[in-house]
Amino acid sequence: MAIEQVSAWEDIYRAQDVFLRAFRYLHTYKPGNFDGWLCRITTNLFRDRLTSVHRIRLEALPDDAHDTLACGAPCD
Known part of the structure; x- marks a missing residue:
């Protein structure tokens, strides 16, 4: 799908959203x-x-994240 078509559909969607909210x-x-x-x-x-x-x-890092981080030294 061309970028112009995507933009047109987004414009239609936003206009519809405005009129639904107004209604x-x-x-x-x-x-x-x-x-x-x-x-x-x-x-x-x-x-x-x-x-x-x-x-x-x-999001919280997993408990073993210090093993996979590339800090080169202990991350304490």
Whole structure:
């Protein structure tokens, strides 16, 4: 699949995500600036996605990790 096609599908997915969130929280909308409300939803989803992408997973090293680490000397 070409990069342009992947990007287009990602754009469609993100737009769908925005409208699904807007539909889910439509009951919280107070008549006024609909564009601003929709823009806030879009911004929040973008921030959520950024934080989930850049989240670092830390896993504990196994007990025998000192045997496999290349530190060259005792790692005490």
